[in-house]
Structure formats: structure tokens, C-alpha cells
């Protein structure tokens with residue numbers, strides 16, 4: 264399989280047309296930042312080292328419970344998905360890892376999959392289990408829950424699946440298992456809240472016991488859906504309680520779209536950092552309380568404020584190592600275009616957070632100078648770091664304008680011929 268999915272000459276030709284423009288914009292930005300006492304080269308080095316994982320399910324077209332409108336040339340299996348991920352990484356150079364989902368990504372030869380990923384310059388991030396839908400030939404149904412199910416055999420089946428995911432992850436070089444359950448209820452009185460949570464904890468403990476020493480278990484909470492009245496791991500409080508109970512290898516994963524509207528997510532991030540329990544992120548955006556929209560497409564300032572907490576904590580010497588992943592549903596766009604754009608958006612928020620004058624912000628906070636403090640954040644957020652991001656991509660061999668280079672490459676049209684449309688598919692969001 265080719266390791267060069269978009270012709271390198273075409274990328275170079277694309278870059279040539281924009282090269283002088285990027286050079287002059289970058290020089291101007293460097294001068295602006297220099298006046299603020301910021302060394303652009305140092306910021307560039309940190310941004311160049313930043314990466315966000317692509318969810319394998321993200322390269323398929325998503326949908327709603329009403330309908331799914333498949334795109335052209337959708338990936339048929341995990342090897343096609345890897346190829347699309349490789350294209351994203353080749354052009355945008357911000358996504359060196361892929362996060363798999365089992366059973367959607369099951370294959371017969373994991374070592375072949377690992378080798379193929381490696382030939383594309385990709386590695387594997389956290390592995391995701393699925394106990395929110397029934398699989399073919401499954402003995403027990405998850406209709407009424409999985410890890411928290413009232414039936415012990417159903418819980419045991421869900422535990423065994425998670426342990427199976429750990430084994431697959433080990434074969435692929437993953438270091439984390441992400442557990443999101445859809446368990447919950449649709450009617451008041453349907454579920455005994457405390458007992459359901461206790462059953463969840465009991466099951467989660469069995470999974471935790473099977474974790475290799477250098478692994479993390481990432482607990483992902485979600486306010487609603489598929490259960491619409493109550494959810495067992497509904498919010499960061501429940502997630503934190505569970506992570507505390509399980510032990511040091513269990514941490515809380517923050518999916519930006521899994522909160523009620525108006526929840527202060529950056530504050531949750533700060534709390535989890537302080538408690539040593541921040542596992543990482545699923546980045547996306549939302550308007551109403553789920554993770555359907557592209558990262559930063561609606562609220563880029565909120566994404567910046569999340570990164571502001573991360574950069575501040577790192578600046579203050581707090582030891583933590585969050586995993587960064589995208590998790591969003593692409594219903595009306597080409598998933599490759601959305602994922603490249605979102606990866607760059609996440610990278611942009613990180614770059615902007617690096618521009619905050621930390622000493623001045625500390626002083627403003629100590630002096631209760633709210634206006635200065637908020638101006639300091641806005642000064643960083645309103646800095647257009649586009650030339651810096653373009654330069655990072657250029658130096659890494661990517662495209663200055665990834666979407667334009669992708670469209671010009673004709674990749675989608677090529678794979679549409681090779682990949683006939685299949686019914687169903689495994690696009691989705693978790």
C-alpha cells in the first residue's frame with residue numbers, strides 16, 4: 264500500500280503558489296509578537312509538537328436518528344479508514360494518531376493493521392469499547408444497559424468486551440481504554456440510581472483490574488442519549504466519583520459536547536487538573552448539548568478558554584498528560600475536510616493560549632482587575648496565528664491550505680471509484 268496518498272509534487276506545487284505570502288505574513292506576526300515579548304519561534308516549536316488523535320469513526324459520514332446521507336467513497340473497513348486518516352495527517356500534519364473503536368474496527372490481523380498504520384506514519388491512541396449497541400450473535404442485549412445492567416450475565420459480557428478491547432489495544436500499541444456507556448433510563452422510577460451506579464462501579468473495577476500497568480482507563484460522561492431521563496455516568500461529578508473509587512489509573516475524559524448548555528467546561532477542566540484526574544478530551548462543538556458539530560465551529564472562544572486552563576497549568580508546573588482526540592459527527596461535509604479543519608482549529612486554540620501574558624494575568628487576578636484580565640485573554644484569542652500554523656504545516660511537509668490541496672488532489676473522486684457504496688456503515692459519534 265502506498266505511503267504517499269496525495270502526490271508530494273502536487274502538495275509542493277500548491278505550497279509554491281502561497282509561499283511568499285506565508286513568508287511575509289509570518290514575518291509580520293513575528294514582529295507583532297516580538298513587541299509583546301513573545302518569541303514566535305518558541306511558540307512554533309510547541310505547536311509543531313502538538314497532536315490530536317483522529318477517531319476512526321470520524322472518517323465515515325455521520326447521521327442523526329432521523330437519517331444518514333452517505334457520502335461518496337466512504338471507508339468500507341478499518342484499512343480504508345486508516346488510509347483516510349493518513350491523508351488527513353499528510354495534508355494537515357496535526358493528527359499523528361488514530362483512536363479505534365471496537366467492534367466497528369475489528370479485523371483479522373492486528374499486526375498487519377499496526378504495520379499499515381506505521382507505513383502511513385500513524386500510531387494508535389486510546390481504544391474505545393462499545394456496549395451501547397448490540398452486536399451480531401451477542402448473547403445478552405444492552406437495551407437496558409451494559410456495565411450497570413440489572414442482570415449479572417449482561418454485565419459480565421460487557422466487562423469481557425472491555426477486556427477484549429484492552430488486549431486489542433495492547434497488540435496495537437495503545438496505552439488507554441476509553442469507556443463510555445449509554446446506560447441510563449427513560450422514565451422516572453425505571454432505574455434505582457444508587458444501585459445502578461454501584462453495579463457500574465463493580466463492573467468497572469473488573470475492567471480496571473485487567474489494565475496493564477502503564478495504561479489509563481478514561482471514563483467519558485454524557486448528559487443524555489441514548490437514555491433521555493437519566494444517565495449512569497451523567498456528568499463530571501459521577502465520572503470523578505467513579506475514577507476516585509477505581510484508582511490512580513482511572514481518569515475523567517471530557518467530551519466538550521456532553522454537557523448541558525451553558526456549563527462552564529473550562530472550570531471543570533481546571534477542577535480535574537487540580538485533582539489529577541483529567542484524562543483528556545474529545546473535541547467537538549455543540550449548540551444544544553451533544554457533540555455533533557465541528558470543533559470550534561460555533562464557540563472558538565470556549566475552546567480557547569479550555570486550552571488556556573491547560574497552558575496555565577503546564578506553565579505553573581502541574582504534572583498532567585491529557586489525551587487529545589476529535590469526536591464529532593460529519594453529516595453534511597466531507598469528513599476528511601472537517602477533520603483537517605477541526606485539527607487545525609484545536610491547534611489554533613493551543614497556539615493562542617500560548618500567547619497569554621501569564622505574569623500580567625496573575626497580577627490582574629491578584630489585583631481583582633477584571634477588565635485587564637479579560638483584555639489579556641482577548642488579546643491572545645484575537646491574535647491571528649494563521650501564518651504560524653501554515654508555517655508549522657509547511658515545515659512538516661503538509662499543505663499550507665489543507666482543504667484546497669485536498670480538493671485539488673481529487674482523492675475523494677478516486678476512492679469513490681475504488682469503494683462502492685455500502686449499506687449501513689459505522690459512522691457515528693461517541
Ligand SMILES: [Mn+2]
Pocket residue numbers: 483518545554590692693
Ligand atoms: Mn466522545
